Amino acid sequence: MSNMSTYKEADLLSKEADNLIESLGLPASWSTLGPKEKRSLPQQDMPTQDPIQRGGNMDEVALGYTENQAIIEASRCLVCKNAPCVKGCPVSIDIPGFVCATAKGNFKEALEIIQESSMLPAICGRVCPQEKQCMELCTVGKMNRDPMESVAIGRLERYLADRGADQKSNVEILPSTGKKVAIVGSGPSGLTTAADLVRLGHGVTVFEAFHKAGGVTVYGIPEFRLPKSIVQREVGKLESMGVKFVYDYLIGRTRTVRELMEKDGFNAVYVANGAGLPKFMNIDGENLVGVFSANEYLTRSNLMKAFEKKAMTPIYPSKKVAVFGGGNVAMDAARTALRLGAKEVHIVYRRTGKEMPARVEEVHHAQEEGIIFDLLTNPVRILGDDKGRVKGIECLKYKLGEPDASGRARPEPIEGSEFLMEIDTCITALGNGSNPLVTGTTPELNTNKWGNITVDEKTGATSMEGVFAGGDIVQGAATVILAMGDGRVAAQGIDEYLKAL
Amino acid sequence: MSKIVRKEKLSADVFLMELDAPHIAESRKAGQFVILMLDDDYGERIPLTIADGNSDKGTISIIFQAVGGTTQLLSRLDEGEEISHVLGPLGTPTHIKKHDGPIICVGGGIGVAPLHPIVEAHKAIGNKVITIMGARNKDLLILEDKMRALSDELIICTDDGSKGRKALVTEPLKEFCESDDTPSEAVAIGPPVMMKFCALTTKPYDVHTMVSLNTIMVDGTGMCGGCRVTVGDETKFVCVDGPEFDGHLVDWDSMMSRMNSYKTFEEDHRCNLDKIAEVLAGRDV
Numbered sequence A: 001m002s003n004m005s006t007y008k009e010a011d012l013l014s015k016e017a018d019n020l021i022e023s024l025g026l027p028a029s030w031s032t033l034g035p036k037e038k039r040s041l042p043q044q045d046m047p048t049q050d051p052i053q054r055g056g057n058m059d060e061v062a063l064g065y066t067e068n069q070a071i072i073e074a075s076r077c078l079v080c081k082n083a084p085c086v087k088g089c090p091v092s093i094d095i096p097g098f099v100c101a102t103a104k105g106n107f108k109e110a111l112e113i114i115q116e117s118s119m120l121p122a123i124c125g126r127v128c129p130q131e132k133q134c135m136e137l138c139t140v141g142k143m144n145r146d147p148m149e150s151v152a153i154g155r156l157e158r159y160l161a162d163r164g165a166d167q168k169s170n171v172e173i174l175p176s177t178g179k180k181v182a183i184v185g186s187g188p189s190g191l192t193t194a195a196d197l198v199r200l201g202h203g204v205t206v207f208e209a210f211h212k213a214g215g216v217t218v219y220g221i222p223e224f225r226l227p228k229s230i231v232q233r234e235v236g237k238l239e240s241m242g243v244k245f246v247y248d249y250l251i252g253r254t255r256t257v258r259e260l261m262e263k264d265g266f267n268a269v270y271v272a273n274g275a276g277l278p279k280f281m282n283i284d285g286e287n288l289v290g291v292f293s294a295n296e297y298l299t300r301s302n303l304m305k306a307f308e309k310k311a312m313t314p315i316y317p318s319k320k321v322a323v324f325g326g327g328n329v330a331m332d333a334a335r336t337a338l339r340l341g342a343k344e345v346h347i348v349y350r351r352t353g354k355e356m357p358a359r360v361e362e363v364h365h366a367q368e369e370g371i372i373f374d375l376l377t378n379p380v381r382i383l384g385d386d387k388g389r390v391k392g393i394e395c396l397k398y399k400l401g402e403p404d405a406s407g408r409a410r411p412e413p414i415e416g417s418e419f420l421m422e423i424d425t426c427i428t429a430l431g432n433g434s435n436p437l438v439t440g441t442t443p444e445l446n447t448n449k450w451g452n453i454t455v456d457e458k459t460g461a462t463s464m465e466g467v468f469a470g471g472d473i474v475q476g477a478a479t480v481i482l483a484m485g486d487g488r489v490a491a492q493g494i495d496e497y498l499k500a501l
Numbered sequence B: 001m002s003k004i005v006r007k008e009k010l011s012a013d014v015f016l017m018e019l020d021a022p023h024i025a026e027s028r029k030a031g032q033f034v035i036l037m038l039d040d041d042y043g044e045r046i047p048l049t050i051a052d053g054n055s056d057k058g059t060i061s062i063i064f065q066a067v068g069g070t071t072q073l074l075s076r077l078d079e080g081e082e083i084s085h086v087l088g089p090l091g092t093p094t095h096i097k098k099h100d101g102p103i104i105c106v107g108g109g110i111g112v113a114p115l116h117p118i119v120e121a122h123k124a125i126g127n128k129v130i131t132i133m134g135a136r137n138k139d140l141l142i143l144e145d146k147m148r149a150l151s152d153e154l155i156i157c158t159d160d161g162s163k164g165r166k167a168l169v170t171e172p173l174k175e176f177c178e179s180d181d182t183p184s185e186a187v188a189i190g191p192p193v194m195m196k197f198c199a200l201t202t203k204p205y206d207v208h209t210m211v212s213l214n215t216i217m218v219d220g221t222g223m224c225g226g227c228r229v230t231v232g233d234e235t236k237f238v239c240v241d242g243p244e245f246d247g248h249l250v251d252w253d254s255m256m257s258r259m260n261s262y263k264t265f266e267e268d269h270r271c272n273l274d275k276i277a278e279v280l281a282g283r284d285v
Helices: A010-024 A030-031 A035-040 A068-074 A095-103 A108-116 A121-127 A139-143 A153-163 A188-198 A228-240 A257-262 A294-303 A328-339 A361-369 A478-500 B021-025 B069-075 B109-124 B143-152 B172-178 B192-205 B252-259 B265-271 B272-279
Strands: A178-183 A203-206 A242-246 A268-271 A291-293 A320-324 A345-349 A373-374 A377-383 A390-403 A407-414 A420-422 A425-428 A467-469 B002-011 B014-020 B033-037 B046-053 B061-066 B087-088 B103-108 B129-135 B153-158 B185-190 B209-212 B227-230 B234-237 B244-246
Touching: A010 A068, A030 A095, A035 B002, A035 B061, A068 A095, A068 A153, A095 A108, A095 A153, A095 A257, A108 A121, A108 A153, A108 A467, A121 A228, A121 A478, A188 A203, A188 A228, A188 A478, A228 A242, A242 A361, A242 A425, A257 A268, A268 A478, A268 B109, A268 B227, A291 A294, A294 A328, A294 A425, A320 A328, A328 A345, A345 A377, A390 A425, A467 A478, A467 B129, B014 B069, B014 B227, B021 B046, B021 B061, B033 B061, B033 B069, B046 B087, B061 B069, B061 B109, B103 B109, B103 B172, B103 B192, B109 B143, B109 B185, B129 B143, B153 B172, B172 B192, B185 B192, B192 B209, B192 B252, B192 B265, B227 B252
Parallel strands: A178 A203, A178 A268, A203 A242, A268 A467, A291 A425, A320 A345, A320 A425, A345 A373, B103 B129, B103 B185, B129 B153, B185 B209
Antiparallel strands: A377 A390, A390 A407, A390 A420, B002 B014, B014 B061, B033 B046, B033 B087, B046 B061, B209 B244, B227 B234
């Protein structure tokens, strides 16, 4: 987005917005703005903490729009009749509806429109890859030939969710149906299904293996990108709607899926236990001390709070860190290492910046904070000292060749380009395989060759009667919003299944 | 939440706790473990083997040595108090089958605790079990009566000779391997170095030797990979693939260095234990 170039202080952004509001007479004059005037409104930068300062703290980087920024940004929307943006949203939020309400200053109404489709706007507004979803299809972005220049839909969603944090949802809860649904995993997918089903009057119990609810939003995504208090708030809302949470309960070990149905009387089960099985590179030295999966490193820091002195969970003291991978998780791990005191943090990625799966905004934030990007580079082996601790990596330089099956240019090693990088910590952020705990103990569930559960796309139904699945255990590693989309589909599928019982 | 229904001091710093955990008691099998945590926000998740269980009463027993921060704090809890979080049963249960020859079960120090349900399971299926228990001295031997009652033969070794043979556990283990009554299998659970040398002892005799590893873990569900070990040419996760592995294939030196990943950190923490206890009690420091 437009703040990709230079850093502007939050106060300055706020003042600029205030002046613009005054000179244009917004929001009162909104209805008189023509398309040309709307197009002349500047996209509002997200105010952030100073890049140098924030490297030393865990607080949220993005500070959120001011009211006037939100009004200006919403006023950029052209209110297209066919609303292309909605088609890009996995949970089909009425985007023009809530954006218009925001432009008029009707913030409460705007949030209510979002809540009709999404129970987790404060989370989605922060972590959805909008530029690849709603914003990619936005007409404003098309006219500017850059989805980053679209209406900043996610920032508005976040603004509304934060502003209305205490706003009671006016969503109606139907009378009890007497049916019970078990949800396996309290990540974004499970929470979405829980919200939808409890509204429909079903009894919902969420089983979580960890001691806190939220799944990847509490163990994976760092505090500086998604404060845990926000996840807690959303979970609290579900509890107040009647969703029951059971912690320290591992489906596949404490109980099997079949036992949930036969012993505990659940009429249906939604399996959304995520993709928790970290991938490693299978190179020499990967089991040396100082090599971590991003899952482990981030869980120690986020869920176990190792970044706080009081915490009993240790985290490795690193000086020079190499993170393998180019996704959001790689950015999170690199930026966490920096905040935990590392002096030098490298992202080692075998393609170029263009192919990086991470969100543009996250890459930009990482660059601002001083993370070093070693692109077209791939580790060949990890070297250890006589105590079995990491002391460096040997890397190869790569060049891009012909496109592969995924359509991305295939990286090819350059012969003789080996070089050494002196580091003391490696973090692998290469994605996750499918965790076998549920599938391994539920032979009735059909899986594909990667171990992901196969489902009917229209209902989320699996090969086992009464059992539905979604999120990363079905998709492989995907995004929060796709997992939520699955949760929405499955909730409908489950509701129809229960009605037919 | 799990209530402590019984607490017993087994030796100077080794405790047994019977916990109210009906669902774990119902599902648990020999060889499995739990992860527990004492404080929602600042606690640490530590794996402990299930030493015993009673599905009728809905309880499980854990045995631990108060050596790390969490185990020391745990040892300060009394009967009637609650443990905030207990997750389990975790890990793949022991593979128990009928053998013709005896099973030699070796337990070192507190390793006798996880050995107990395995001996019990072997007896239940009709195997002949010879148990070798080892400790530095007689005060550190635990569960002697229980193991004697379960085993066909019990041999005690102490480093200082204060009880039983003055020998390392590998000595009688070697004698059994050399005897005519060739062991069908050996099970060795104890400190890593003891398991390593038990595996080295049985290797020349080709006696399959199962060991139970207690590596560093966070979630215990396969998600973090912190517990990984090299077994043969493969990387395995102790929490889901284990905790039991073929002792002849484990890369012991790599495992032991991984277990020391946070040694300095832990030492710093141990000095601050009272401070931590205050934090956990909700007071700010």
